[in-house]
Amino acid sequence: MNRFIYLFVFVHLLTACHNDKPGSQSLHGLEQNWKLSRLGSNEKMKVEIPATVHTVLYKEGLINHPYQDDEEQNIEWIENEDWAFTTWFKTSDRWFDYDRIELNCKGLDTYAKIILNDEEILEANNMFRTWSIDLKPHLKSGRNSLKIVFNSAISEGNIEKQKLAYTLPTSDADSIDQVASFVRKAPYHFGWDWGPRIITAGIWKDIEILGWKKFKVENISVDIKEINADQAQLSARFDIDAAIEGKVYVRVDSKEADIQENFVAYFLEAGSNERSFDFSIPKPKLWWPNGMGDQFLYSLNFSFSSEPDMKSKYTEQIKTGLRKIKLIQQNDSIGKTFQFNINNNNFFAKGANYIPQEVLLDDLKDASYERLLLDMKNSNFNMVRVWGGGIYERDLFYDLCDSLGILVWQDFMFACAMYPGDEDFLDNVSAEVKEQCIRLQNHPSLALWCGNNEVDVAWKNWGWPDQFGYNYAQQSKIYRDYEVIFKEIIPEIVGVHDPDVAYVHTSPLSNWGKSENFDHSSMHYWGVWHGEQPFENVKSRIPRFMAEYGFQSFPSKQTLAEYISSANLDLSSETMSNRQKSYKGNGLIVKHLEEYFPKTTDFNDFIYKSQLTQAKYMDMAINTHRVSNKRCSGTLFWQLNDCWPGPSWSTIDYSGKWKAAQYRVKDRYAPVILVPKQTRNKIDLLVDSDERSPRDIKVIIKLKDFSGTVLFQDSVESTVIPDQDNYLKSLFINQLIPAQRKGTTYLQVQIWSDDRILDEELIFFNKEKYLALEPFEYTHAITSGDTILVELRSSTLIKNAELIFPMNGNFTNNFMDIEADSTYTIGFVPKEGESFKTELRIKALNPN
Ligand code: BMA
Numbered sequence: 001m002n003r004f005i006y007l008f009v010f011v012h013l014l015t016a017c018h019n020d021k022p023g024s025q026s027l028h029g030l031e032q033n034w035k036l037s038r039l040g041s042n043e044k045m046k047v048e049i050p051a052t053v054h055t056v057l058y059k060e061g062l063i064n065h066p067y068q069d070d071e072e073q074n075i076e077w078i079e080n081e082d083w084a085f086t087t088w089f090k091t092s093d094r095w096f097d098y099d100r101i102e103l104n105c106k107g108l109d110t111y112a113k114i115i116l117n118d119e120e121i122l123e124a125n126n127m128f129r130t131w132s133i134d135l136k137p138h139l140k141s142g143r144n145s146l147k148i149v150f151n152s153a154i155s156e157g158n159i160e161k162q163k164l165a166y167t168l169p170t171s172d173a174d175s176i177d178q179v180a181s182f183v184r185k186a187p188y189h190f191g192w193d194w195g196p197r198i199i200t201a202g203i204w205k206d207i208e209i210l211g212w213k214k215f216k217v218e219n220i221s222v223d224i225k226e227i228n229a230d231q232a233q234l235s236a237r238f239d240i241d242a243a244i245e246g247k248v249y250v251r252v253d254s255k256e257a258d259i260q261e262n263f264v265a266y267f268l269e270a271g272s273n274e275r276s277f278d279f280s281i282p283k284p285k286l287w288w289p290n291g292m293g294d295q296f297l298y299s300l301n302f303s304f305s306s307e308p309d310m311k312s313k314y315t316e317q318i319k320t321g322l323r324k325i326k327l328i329q330q331n332d333s334i335g336k337t338f339q340f341n342i343n344n345n346n347f348f349a350k351g352a353n354y355i356p357q358e359v360l361l362d363d364l365k366d367a368s369y370e371r372l373l374l375d376m377k378n379s380n381f382n383m384v385r386v387w388g389g390g391i392y393e394r395d396l397f398y399d400l401c402d403s404l405g406i407l408v409w410q411d412f413m414f415a416c417a418m419y420p421g422d423e424d425f426l427d428n429v430s431a432e433v434k435e436q437c438i439r440l441q442n443h444p445s446l447a448l449w450c451g452n453n454e455v456d457v458a459w460k461n462w463g464w465p466d467q468f469g470y471n472y473a474q475q476s477k478i479y480r481d482y483e484v485i486f487k488e489i490i491p492e493i494v495g496v497h498d499p500d501v502a503y504v505h506t507s508p509l510s511n512w513g514k515s516e517n518f519d520h521s522s523m524h525y526w527g528v529w530h531g532e533q534p535f536e537n538v539k540s541r542i543p544r545f546m547a548e549y550g551f552q553s554f555p556s557k558q559t560l561a562e563y564i565s566s567a568n569l570d571l572s573s574e575t576m577s578n579r580q581k582s583y584k585g586n587g588l589i590v591k592h593l594e595e596y597f598p599k600t601t602d603f604n605d606f607i608y609k610s611q612l613t614q615a616k617y618m619d620m621a622i623n624t625h626r627v628s629n630k631r632c633s634g635t636l637f638w639q640l641n642d643c644w645p646g647p648s649w650s651t652i653d654y655s656g657k658w659k660a661a662q663y664r665v666k667d668r669y670a671p672v673i674l675v676p677k678q679t680r681n682k683i684d685l686l687v688d689s690d691e692r693s694p695r696d697i698k699v700i701i702k703l704k705d706f707s708g709t710v711l712f713q714d715s716v717e718s719t720v721i722p723d724q725d726n727y728l729k730s731l732f733i734n735q736l737i738p739a740q741r742k743g744t745t746y747l748q749v750q751i752w753s754d755d756r757i758l759d760e761e762l763i764f765f766n767k768e769k770y771l772a773l774e775p776f777e778y779t780h781a782i783t784s785g786d787t788i789l790v791e792l793r794s795s796t797l798i799k800n801a802e803l804i805f806p807m808n809g810n811f812t813n814n815f816m817d818i819e820a821d822s823t824y825t826i827g828f829v830p831k832e833g834e835s836f837k838t839e840l841r842i843k844a845l846n847p848n
Contacts, residue, residue: 006190016781022306027101028089030146036202039082039149050362052109052148053083056098056569056834066360067563069575069645072196079154086147089209091139092302097191098211099243101136107205108148110185115147116184125156126184127204128392128413128432135209148200157183164420166474169464171389171417172197179569182415186427187389188356193582194639194648198359205394207629213649215314217267217304219438222320222417223238224500225278227343229259231282232322237276237304242268250308251279251303253269257281260301265308267323286343287321287444289382290405291411292692297321297402297444321402328504333521338381338509338545339633340407340447342797345617348626348723350669351376351383351406351652353548354654359643365503366396366830371656372641373400374808377682383407385507385547385636386806389415390454392436401445408445409547409636411507412436412490414452419458421481429485433493441498449494449503451486453526456506461513507547515541524638528617529649538621542628549621550638551616552589553661554607557652558808561643564657570603579646580583586647589613597845598769608843610647611660611802612768615815618651622668623675626688629723637665655808660800660815671721674699674751683763685728689720696720698726700753704775705735705745706797708820710737710745733765743772746797748819762817773799778818782838790827790840796820801846807834 005585016793034047036056045060045568054075057063061118062077064071090376095101104112105124108131116123117140122133141661157179161168172180175197179191191197192633218239225233240248251263285296297319305313328346339346357372358364376384384401386393388411401408412433419425440446458464459482485506494503509521512531516609517523523543527533529551538549554560560569567573571586580586600606618637626637642654667673671691677684689695696719703712719727737745742765751758764771789802790811798818803811809830818824830836 001244002350003368007147009728017654021221021312021314022212022214024102024216026208027095027098027211028209030089030207030209031085033087033089034205034663035084035086037084037535041601042054044086046459049085049203049207050107050205051077052200052204052360052362052430054198054200055360055363056202061376062818065563066196066198068287069568070578072198075198079201081149082155083105083201084147084154085150085203086145088143088145090143091141093141093556094135095211095709096140096141098213099135100134100212100216100241100577102210103133103146103207104210105148105203105205105224106130107203109150109200109202109204110153111151113149113151115149117144126428126432127186128184129428129435148203149553153183153185153199154179154190155292160420160425163422166470166478168418168420168478169458169462169468170509171415182420182425184413184432184621186356186361186391187413187415187417188643189359191581194355194646195581195643196359196646200360202362204361209521212241212243212628214243214246214306214592215304215316217302217316219436220271220302220318221438221441221497222300222318223441224322224324227284227286227322230282232281233278234280235276236300237274237279238302240266240268240273240304242270242273246306248303250275251310251828252279254298255282255299256296256298257284260845281322284322287402287443288405289347289407290377290384291380291690292342292345292405293404295403295444297320303367316662318442319399319402323444325407325447325501326729327448327504329521335516335638336633337522337542337633339523340654342447344634345692346723347382348619348629349383349407349545349636351381351634351636352387352640352665353385353636353638354390354640355387355514356643357641361391361524368656369394369396369400369829373397373404373406373653375407375652375656375658375662377404379666381670382642383409383634385409385411385412385450387415388413388450388507392440395439398440398443398445402443402461406445407447408440408443409450410440410446411450411453414455414485416454416458418455418464418478419481421484426484426489430489430493433490434497437494437497440503445499446498449490449498449501450507451505452505453487453507455482457508457511457524461511468724509542512541513523516545519545520544522547529582529588532584534595535617535620538617539624542624542631544632545634546625546632547634547636548619548638551592551614551617551647552647552649553610553659554589554647555642555645555650555655555659557604557607558655558657559653559657565646571606575729581646581648586821589647592617594769596767599738604843608660608802612815613846614649614666615660619664619668622665623677624674626668626690627675627677627686627725629688629725653727656810657808658810658814662800662815663816667759670759672751674696674749674752674759674761676749676761676763681733683733683747685716685727685731685749687718687720689722689726689730691722694719694721695753695760700728700750700752701731703745704746704819705741705774706747706820707795708797708822709743737765742766743770762819768799768845771799771845773844774798776842776844777848778842780840782839783838784836788836790824790826790828792818792824792826793822794818794820796846798842802843803828804841804843806837806839807831809834 035044107125112124124131160182170181178605220238230278303313404491508524642650645654675686781791812827
C-alpha cells in the first residue's frame with residue numbers, strides 16, 4: 001500500500017513540476033471529430049485532417065479520383081462552392097492555468113473564417129502563412145465547437161480583382177475568372193503547362209491548440225557572422241512573448257561543440273520582446289554540399305527559464321550547419337557572372353527545378369520526399385530550385401536537403417503574372433515572406449532567395465502591355481508595383497531575417513531572345529521547346545548560369561495506367577490530348593523524336609522514344625554546360641518531378657519512376673565525365689571534372705562493331721584539372737572507318753583512374769535511326785537479396801535497352817546501350833510496398 005502512496009506522490013510532483021514549466025506546449029492535437037460539409041447542405045462527411053475538399057470527396061466516393069481520365073473537367077464545380085470543416089473538443093481545468101491558449105493553424109487553403117462557439121474569431125487569406133489566435137477569452141469550459149469555413153478562392157479572388165481599374169496578366173489566363181494573381185495560394189493550383197487546374201480548399205497542414213506559461217519563444221534564428229579555422233562567430237535571435245515583465249535566462253548547448261559565451265539574462269517587458277546574443281563555436285566543422293565534403297550538422301539546444309538555476313526550462317533545438325554561401329555577380333570580360341561560392345570555393349551547380357509533388361497536398365507522404373531527395377543525391381545533384389509557382393516546402397524537405405547536401409535556391413511563390421500593389425496585398429505578402437524567411441534561414445542548404453519566376457522577363461518580353469492595351473500610367477503603375485514587392489519589400493525582409501544568403505529579384509535575370517543576353521547572369525533557355533529551335537542550338541546558347549531548359553516526354557505506361565483507363569491509353573485519345581497542357585502539344589515531341597529515332601509504331605513505342613528524345617537533349621545540354629567552364633557556372637534543368645501523371649518536362653514521373661533522362665542526368669552529373677564534341681567528321685574528346693583536386697587519368701579508346709569485335713584501339717594519359725576545359729584528343733571519323741560502316745560501328749571510350757572506370761561513353765557516328773541494329777537475344781539471371789540484381793549478357797549491341805519489371809521501382813542504370821559479350825550487373829530498388837515479381841522484359845531500338 002505504501003508503494004502506491006509513494007507512487008501517487010511522485011506522479012503528483014512530476015505533474016506539478018510539469019505544470020509549472022515555462023514556454024509553450026501542445027494542449028490538444030485537434031485530430032478528431034472533424035466533419036466536412038458543403039455550405040448550404042446538411043450532408044456531413046467524416047474527415048481526417050490535414051484534409052482538403054477534393055481528397056475528402058474522393059474518399060467518400062462522391063467523385064472519381066481527380067487524376068482519373070477526364071475527371072479534372074467534371075469536378076470544376078468544387079472551386080465555386082464554400083465548404084465548412086467542423087469539430088469539437090473539450091477543455092480540461094488545467095488548461096486555464098496557462099497564461100495563454102492559442103489556436104495554431106499551420107496551413108489554411110485559403111480564404112478561411114474560424115468560428116469558435118458560433119463566434120468568428122479569425123479570418124485568414126493566405127495559404128502560405130501560419131494563422132494563430134488567442135483562444136482563451138473565447139473558450140468555454142467543457143465542450144467547445146470549432147468551425148472553419150473556406151470561401152471559394154474564385155469568388156474571393158473576383159472581389160479583389162474588381163478593386164483594380166485594369167486587368168492584370170495572370171497565370172490562369174485560360175480561365176474565365178483570371179484571379180490567380182490576387183489569391184495567395186499555390187499558383188499551379190490554377191493550372192500550369194504540366195499540371196491540371198484543381199483549386200483545392202481546406203486544412204492542408206496541422207492545426208493544434210497550444211498553451212504557454214510565463215513566456216512563449218518563437219523564431220529562433222542563428223546568423224553566421226564569421227567563420228575561420230579557430231572559431232565560428234554566431235548570433236542567435238528570437239522573439240519572446242512574455243505574460244508579465246520579469247527576467248529570462250537563456251543558455252545554448254550542443255553535444256557537438258563546446259560553445260563559448262553560452263549564457264545570457266534579459267529583462268523582458270510584458271508583451272513581445274526581440275532579443276539576440278552572440279556566441280561562438282571553437283574549431284568549427286564546416287557544412288559542404290554533396291560531392292564537396294561532409295554535411296556536418298550541429299544541434300543547438302536553446303533553453304529559456306525564468307530562474308537563474310534553469311531547473312524549470314523550455315528548450316528548443318535548432319539543427320544547423322556552418323557554411324558561408326555567396327552568389328558572385330560581377331562584371332567580367334564576357335559580361336556578368338552568376339557564380340555560387342561556398343566556404344570560399346567557387347563551384348559548378350548541378351541540379352534541377354522542383355515543383356510540388358502533388359496537387360492534392362494533403363495526400364502527399366513523407367516517403368515521397370525521402371525517395372525524391374535521395375534520388376537527387378544519388379544523381380550527383382548539389383542544388384535544387386524550389387520554383388515560384390508552387391509552395392514553400394514542408395520542413396522535411398529542407399531537413400533532407402541539409403542532411404544530403406542539396407543546396408536550395410528558393411523562389412518566393414510568384415510566377416508568370418503581374419501582381420496588385422494595394423496595402424492589404426502588400427501586408428499579406430510581407431507577413432508571408434517574413435514567416436518563410438525565418439522558418440528556413442537556419443538551414444545550411446539554403447543558398448539563394450529569389451523573388452519570383454519569370455515575372456520580370458514576362459513583363460518585358462511577352463507582349464503584355466500591348467495585349468492588355470495599357471496606357472502609359474497603367475504600365476508605370478503595374479511595373480512600379482513589381483518594384484515595390486520584388487525590389488523593395490522582399491529584399492528588405494530578407495536582409496533583416498536572413499542576411500547570410502543572397503537575394504535576386506527574379507529568375508531569369510537575362511532573357512533568351514537575344515544572343516548577347518547569354519553573356520549575363522541567369523538564363524532560362526526556351527529556344528528549344530517554346531522557340532521550336534533544333535536541339536543542337538543548345539550547344540551554342542551558353543549562358544553564365546542555366547536556371548531552366550528542358551524538353552517534354554511521356555511518363556511510363558505503368559504510371560499512366562494507374563489513373564487512365566486502358567481504352568484511353570492512346571496518344572490520339574481525347575483523354576491523352578487533355579493531359580497535354582502545353583500549347584505546343586505532342587506534335588513538337590514527334591518532330592524532334594523523328595529527327596533522331598525511327599518513327600514510332602504504337603503508344604508504348606512513342607512513350608519509350610519520347611523519353612529517349614528528352615534524354616538526348618539533356619545529354620547535349622549538360623555536356624555543353626559542363627565543358628564551358630570559363631562561361632557557365634551551373635545547370636538546373638526544367639523539371640525534376642511531376643504533380644500528377646501526365647506528359648511534362650519531368651525526368652522523374654509522378655509515381656517516382658525515373659524516365660530515361662534521369663539516368664542520363666545522373667551519368668552526366670558525375671564528378672568526372674568524358675564529353676565528346678562531335679561534328680560531321682570530327683570528334684573532340686574532352687574531360688570535365690568538378691572534383692576539388694587534379695587527377696591522373698588514362699583514357700582507352702576502342703573502335704568496335706555491333707558484335708563486339710575491336711577494330712582499333714588507342715589510349716591517352718592526362719591530368720585532369722577541375723573546372724577547366726581539359727581537351728584530350730581529336731578523332732576524324734573518315735580516318736577511322738569507311739563511310740559505309742558508320743551505321744555498324746561505334747567508339748567505346750573509358751576514363752580510368754586508380755584502377756577503376758570513372759566514365760564510359762559509347763559514341764556513335766550516325767543518328768539512331770540510321771544505325772543498322774540487329775535483332776537481339778539476351779541471357780539474364782536475377783538474384784534477390786537486400787537489393788535485386790539483374791545480370792545481363794547479349795551477343796549483339798542492344799541500343800537503349802529499357803529494362804522493365806512488372807512493378808514500380810528504379811534501376812541503378814537503365815535505357816543504356818548493352819555491348820555484345822559483356823556482362824552487366826544492374827541493381828533494382830522496388831518502390832516501398834511493391835512486391836517483387838521476376839519477369840524481366842527489355843525494350844530497345846533494335847528490331848524484334
Ligand atoms: C518555365 C517554367 C514554367 C513552365 C516551363 C515550361 O519557364 O518557369 O513556367 O512550366 O517554363 O513551359
